[in-house]
Amino acid sequence: xxxxxxxxxxxxxxxxxxxxxxxxxxxxxxxxxxxxxxxxxxxxxxxxxxxxxxxxxxxxxxxxxxxxxxxxxxxxxxxxxxxxxxxxxxxxxxxxxxxxxxxxxxxxxxxxxxxx
Amino acid sequence: xxxxxxxxxxxxxxxxxxxxxxxxxxxxxxxxxxxxxxxxxxxxxxxxxxxxxxxxxxxxxxxxxxxxxxxxxxxxxxxxxxxxxxxxxxxxxxxxxxxxxxxxxxxxxxxxxxxxxxxxxxxxxxxxxxxxxxxxxxxxxxxxxxxxxxxxxxxxxxxxxxxxxxxxxxxxxxxxxxxxxxxxxxxxxxxxxxxxxxxxxxxxxxxxxxxxxxxxxxxxxxxxxxxxxxxxxxxxxxxxxxxxxxxxxxxxxxxxxxxxxxxxxxxxxxxxxxxxxxxxxxxxxxxxxxxxxxxxxxxxxxxxxxxxxxxxxxxxxxxxxxxxxxxxxxxxxxxxxxxxxxxxxxxxxxxxxxxxxxxxxxxxxxxxxxxxxxxxxxxxxxxxxxxxxxxxxxxxxxxxxxxxxxxxxxxxxxxxxxxxxxxxxxxxxxxxxxxxxxxxxxxxxxxxxxxxxxxxxxxxxxxxxxxxxxxxxxxxxxxxxxxxxxxxxxxxxxxxxxxxxxxxxxxxxxxxxxxxxxxxxxxxxxxxxxxxxxxxxxxxxxxxxxxxxxxxxxxxxxxxxxxxxxxxxxxxxxxxxxxxxxxxxxxxxxxxxxxxxxxxxxxxxxxxxxxxxxxxxxxxxxxxxxxxxxxxxxxxxxxxxxxxxxxxxxxxxxxxxxxxxxxxxxxxxxxxxxxxxxxxxxxxxxxxxxxxxxxxxxxxxxxxxxxxxxxxxxxxxxxxxxxxxxxxxxxxxxxxxxxxxxxxxxxxxxxxxxxxxxxxxxxxxxxxxxxxxxxxxxxxxxx
Numbered sequence: 001x002x003x004x005x006x007x008x009x010x011x012x013x014x015x016x017x018x019x020x021x022x023x024x025x026x027x028x029x030x031x032x033x034x035x036x037x038x039x040x041x042x043x044x045x046x047x048x049x050x051x052x053x054x055x056x057x058x059x060x061x062x063x064x065x066x067x068x069x070x071x072x073x074x075x076x077x078x079x080x081x082x083x084x085x086x087x088x089x090x091x092x093x094x095x096x097x098x099x100x101x102x103x104x105x106x107x108x109x110x111x112x113x114x115x116x
Numbered sequence: 117x118x119x120x121x122x123x124x125x126x127x128x129x130x131x132x133x134x135x136x137x138x139x140x141x142x143x144x145x146x147x148x149x150x151x152x153x154x155x156x157x158x159x160x161x162x163x164x165x166x167x168x169x170x171x172x173x174x175x176x177x178x179x180x181x182x183x184x185x186x187x188x189x190x191x192x193x194x195x196x197x198x199x200x201x202x203x204x205x206x207x208x209x210x211x212x213x214x215x216x217x218x219x220x221x222x223x224x225x226x227x228x229x230x231x232x233x234x235x236x237x238x239x240x241x242x243x244x245x246x247x248x249x250x251x252x253x254x255x256x257x258x259x260x261x262x263x264x265x266x267x268x269x270x271x272x273x274x275x276x277x278x279x280x281x282x283x284x285x286x287x288x289x290x291x292x293x294x295x296x297x298x299x300x301x302x303x304x305x306x307x308x309x310x311x312x313x314x315x316x317x318x319x320x321x322x323x324x325x326x327x328x329x330x331x332x333x334x335x336x337x338x339x340x341x342x343x344x345x346x347x348x349x350x351x352x353x354x355x356x357x358x359x360x361x362x363x364x365x366x367x368x369x370x371x372x373x374x375x376x377x378x379x380x381x382x383x384x385x386x387x388x389x390x391x392x393x394x395x396x397x398x399x400x401x402x403x404x405x406x407x408x409x410x411x412x413x414x415x416x417x418x419x420x421x422x423x424x425x426x427x428x429x430x431x432x433x434x435x436x437x438x439x440x441x442x443x444x445x446x447x448x449x450x451x452x453x454x455x456x457x458x459x460x461x462x463x464x465x466x467x468x469x470x471x472x473x474x475x476x477x478x479x480x481x482x483x484x485x486x487x488x489x490x491x492x493x494x495x496x497x498x499x500x501x502x503x504x505x506x507x508x509x510x511x512x513x514x515x516x517x518x519x520x521x522x523x524x525x526x527x528x529x530x531x532x533x534x535x536x537x538x539x540x541x542x543x544x545x546x547x548x549x550x551x552x553x554x555x556x557x558x559x560x561x562x563x564x565x566x567x568x569x570x571x572x573x574x575x576x577x578x579x580x581x582x583x584x585x586x587x588x589x590x591x592x593x594x595x596x597x598x599x600x601x602x603x604x605x606x607x608x609x610x611x612x613x614x615x616x617x618x619x620x621x622x623x624x625x626x627x628x629x630x631x632x633x634x635x636x637x638x639x640x641x642x643x644x645x646x647x648x649x650x651x652x653x654x655x656x657x658x659x660x661x662x663x664x665x666x667x668x669x670x671x672x673x674x675x676x677x678x679x680x681x682x683x684x685x686x687x688x689x690x691x692x693x694x695x696x697x698x699x700x701x702x703x704x705x706x707x708x709x710x711x712x713x714x715x716x717x718x719x720x721x722x723x724x725x726x727x728x729x730x731x732x733x734x735x736x737x738x739x740x741x742x743x744x745x746x747x748x749x750x751x752x753x754x755x756x757x758x759x760x761x762x763x764x765x766x767x768x769x770x771x772x773x774x775x776x777x778x779x780x781x782x783x784x785x786x787x788x789x790x791x792x793x794x795x796x797x798x799x800x801x802x803x804x805x806x807x808x809x810x811x812x813x814x815x816x817x818x819x820x821x822x823x824x825x826x827x828x829x830x831x832x833x834x835x836x837x838x839x840x841x842x843x844x845x846x847x848x849x850x851x852x853x854x855x856x857x858x859x860x861x862x863x864x865x866x867x868x869x870x871x872x873x874x875x876x877x878x879x880x881x882x883x884x885x886x887x888x889x890x891x892x893x894x895x896x897x898x899x
Contacts, residue, residue: 026611034612041619044643048626051642055635060530060545063638085533100622107618 021101025108042104049100050093057086534633546634804876811870812862816852819861825852863888 022028027035058066062081069078082089517525526532527541528548537545630639816825822833825848852858866884867874877887 025615027615030608030612030615034609034616038612038615038619041616041623045619045622045626048623048639048643051639052626052630052633052635055638056535056633057533059533060549060635063530063635067638067641103625104618104622107621108615111614111618 025105026112042101045104046097046100049096053092053096054082054086057092059085534635542632542634549634804873807870807873807876808866811866811873814869815858815862815865818865819858821852821855821858821861824848824855824858859888 019028022030022035022038025038027038030038055063055066058081062085066078066081069081079089086092523532524541524544527537527545530545530549532541532545534542534545630636816822820834826833827848863884866877866888874884877884
């Protein structure tokens with residue numbers, strides 16, 4: 001019995017752009033479960049990196065504030081806090097998210113060369 | 117077979133009793149029962165050999181032990197229940213064990229499994245905790261049984277919980293404890309102890325006061341551990357009536373400010389009052405013994421950084437005495453309320469030290485004129501090396517912090533982002549932060565001490581004591597990686613392995629950066645909030661959003677099209693607003709890249725989490741179908757605006773990995789992982805949570821699923837104690853929840869043997885079957 005979260009991920013994996021990204025990582029022919037595991041781990045890494053980089057830019061005195069806003073549902077306050085210390089926050093997050101994806105691809109290629 | 121064993125055991129017991137009786141009558145000692153050889157009739161604890169029906173035992177109790185175990189607790193008479201409760205007492209929490217209590221007030225320790233067998237037989241039937249597992253006793257005080265036989269007061273009867281004596285606070289209930297009654301207040305704290313007297317009146321007993329004997333001759337004394345520190349509250353009000361807060365007279369020569377600080381600090385065991393040092397300065401001192409000639413003083417902190425009395429330097433025997441206010445040291449007497457007869461000694465006039473010679477203010481030489489920088493010549497000949505221009509520190513007015521000091525303060529105060537700190541500054545800030553947190557922890561502990569000072573409930577080990585032993589698992593990525601390695605047979609699988617390894621390597625790199633920045637705590641705290649079933653979808657959506665942005669323009673499909681499509685009809689409340697806003701933004705700007713930041717900010721702030729969580733429609737709607745909360749277009753579950761985020765109690769941490777083997781070892785506590793969601797999200801209260809885990813363990817035990825659940829080589833775990841599992845034992849939750857027999861038994865166990873838990877579940881609108889289905893789902897099993 002499939003539950004909705006797996007159906008959700010399956011749908012995501014079947015999207016054209018996701019197929020393209022998986023192809024870049026060499027996973028286009030892998031099992032759905034492997035693709036799913038990779039996408040989840042990659043997504044977590046991206047999220048983690050963004051959290052780390054945001055915290056690195058915030059002074060420690062603001063860390064508890066940031067923590068309190070996570071999960072609070074106060075998206076506007078969250079955006080305001082980030083924008084206060086990271087002027088171009090959209091570009092900042094965008095850059096780190098893409099960097100993380102590219103870094104993962106680089107790691108894959110390194111491993112590929114080592115394995116081959 | 118079992119009967120033969122019983123018979124043999126009884127024979128052995130009788131033989132031991134006879135030998136013991138003979139040895140007592142002759143005064144001889146027995147070599148085969150060394151403990152009993154020295155145990156006289158008045159000893160508090162009897163050994164197994166001495167505990168028998170004809171040696172002060174309880175005939176009714178022995179009969180009860182031999183009687184067949186009824187199928188239901190309802191078949192037991194109240195008298196039998198009373199006997200049972202009276203005769204078994206779990207004292208694991210006090211480091212003792214399980215004891216059998218006898219009529220004459222003696223007890224014997226159930227040291228072996230054989231000894232505990234009758235207990236275990238009946239424990240299954242009666243809804244009291246197993247050995248070492250006493251959740252309902254966890255927050256209650258402990259009644260210690262005095263081993264002497266006191267006068268029996270047959271008129272004293274334990275009161276029912278609903279029987280509130282006159283004078284009890286509103287909202288309080290009576291907790292029956294070993295046949296005595298303790299007032300439990302509405303806020304969960306325990307008040308005075310009362311017991312019913314001969315005339316029906318309630319008589320109070322304080323801590324440490326012996327109670328009259330019960331009908332069975334056993335006497336009890338309510339005992340709370342003595343507070344280990346902090347005899348006085350910071351406010352100066354004594355928490356112990358026998359130790360009133362001292363009131364000091366201000367010595368001559370002490371300023372109001374210092375005296376106020378003195379009074380404040382005197383009530384703090386960690387701090388000390390002041391005395392006058394040889395130079396006339398106020399010096400903090402610690403007191404050793406109060407009120408007699410042995411009182412000694414030793415300097416500890418020099419308040420004014422002045423000189424320390426040299427006569428006290430060698431006095432190392434210092435510490436906080438019980439009565440610091442009675443100090444009769446050399447400088448003055450601090451008269452206290454309970455020492456009104458003492459004659460305060462007048463302190464010697466403070467010797468005013470000569471004013472220190474202030475060194476002349478150094479003349480700051482004028483800053484040298486820095487010649488303008490010479491522009492580099494276009495062609496660099498190998499000419500003489502121009503010496504670097506000396507860096508001239510800016511002149512700092514005396515009394516003002518230097519820039520270095522300002523920078524250091526800013527770093528320590530957390531005003532400088534970690535990314536802008538040098539390694540030394542990072543280390544300094546990290547140490548400062550740790551010290552600050554340690555101080556906060558200490559303050560927190562002090563507050564807890566304050567709470568527990570009056571009444572110190574005796575904590576009994578709950579399920580965690582048992583479950584901690586088995587509920588450790590290895591990190592999820594390791595599990596995933598190992599699974600991939602194990603299964604990597606085909607080229608596609610090897611590619612998948614590489615990709616996964618790369619992702620794990622990246623994760624390790626991120627962890628390293630987290631450590632370098634010294635932000636492990638906030639990062640881990642934040643990331644731990646994305647958990648469970650919602651986490652997998654959340655991270656997948658995060659990744660796909662990035663991919664959408666990368667591919668240029670397709671991201672709009674993610675934000676505007678894909679998410680609403682996937683979340684579908686479950687969209688409601690804030691989520692629909694969020695998606696609508698994104699749609700509007702998309703139409704206005706048409707630039708995909710701008711949506712990643714708000715999308716992730718939304719995820720971080722919980723909007724996305726709730727969005728995804730509420731999108732896990734099937735599970736949630738199944739779980740919540742019995743209690744639809746209404747709302748627009750939500751099917752079985754529609755979150756209200758105020759609670760639109762699904763309390764995903766089944767979103768147990770890392771559920772995507774819990775379907776794999778769970779191994780003992782360093783890592784997360786799986787008991788917490790399994791049950792914290794249930795409790796934290798309000799699906800079950802604390803007791804319900806423990807009862808649920810208890811029921812799980814109980815089902816595994818009684819229905820012989822231990823060998824299905826646990827794996828350690830080819831070893832069989834049938835009959836092996838949970839406390840004796842070897843390190844490296846693997847728990848297969850997926851196998852267990854995939855087994856329909858177990859699920860059926862587990863359901864029946866909760867419904868039959870844990871009625872309170874079943875009611876707790878029902879109060880949330882589920883039946884037990886749905887509840888277990890949700891838990892199984894969290895372990896990656898669909899049933």
